[in-house]
Amino acid sequence: MLTLTQDLYDRIVEHARKDHPDEACGIVAGPAGTGRPERFVPMLNAARSPTFYEFDSKDLLKLYRELDDRDEEPVIVYHSHTATEAYPSRTDITYANEPGAHYxxxxxxxxxxxxxxxxxxxxxxxxxxxxxxxxxVDSY
Known part of the structure; x- marks a missing residue:
C-alpha cells in the first residue's frame, strides 16, 4: 500500500493538471530505507508530449546526485496520462527501473x-x- 500525505497528493495532481495537455512527471523522495514519501520533486517532461514522458538526462543525473547527498531515494515515481486511464503502458513498464518505488x-x-x-x-x-x-493521510 502507498501512504502519502494530502499535501503530496495535491501537489502531484496540481502538477499533472498544470502540464496538461502534456504529460507531467516527477518523483517524491524519502529517507533511504524508510519507504516514506516526503520531498516533492517535479521534473520537466523533456519530450513535451501528450502521449510520452521523458526525464531530461542532465536533470536526472543532478537529481540522483542530490538524492545521494541527502541519503534519499525515489519513493514515488509519478507521471500523468492525458487521454487514457491511469494504467502503465508498455513504455512505462520498460522505464520502471526502481523496484522499490511506487509508480x-x-x-x-x-x-x-x-x-x-x-x-x-x-x-x-x-x-x-x-x-x-x-x-x-493528513500527516505521518
Whole structure:
C-alpha cells in the first residue's frame, strides 16, 4: 500500500493538471530505507508530449546526485496520462527501473472530457504490474 500525505497528493495532481495537455512527471523522495514519501520533486517532461514522458538526462543525473547527498531515494515515481486511464503502458513498464518505488499514474483525461480523473499506484518489478491501495493521510 502507498501512504502519502494530502499535501503530496495535491501537489502531484496540481502538477499533472498544470502540464496538461502534456504529460507531467516527477518523483517524491524519502529517507533511504524508510519507504516514506516526503520531498516533492517535479521534473520537466523533456519530450513535451501528450502521449510520452521523458526525464531530461542532465536533470536526472543532478537529481540522483542530490538524492545521494541527502541519503534519499525515489519513493514515488509519478507521471500523468492525458487521454487514457491511469494504467502503465508498455513504455512505462520498460522505464520502471526502481523496484522499490511506487509508480503513480494520474489520468487527466477528465479535463478534455475523455474519461474520469484517476490517481492510481502500482509496483512494477521485472515487468510485472501490481496495483496497490492508496491511503491519503493528513500527516505521518
Amino acid at each position: 503513480v499514474l494520474v489520468s487527466t483525461a477528465d479535463q478534455d472530457g475523455l474519461g474520469e480523473f484517476q490517481f492510481r499506484s502500482y509496483r512494477i518489478v521485472d515487468g510485472v504490474i501490481t496495483e496497490e491501495e492508496v491511503q491519503v
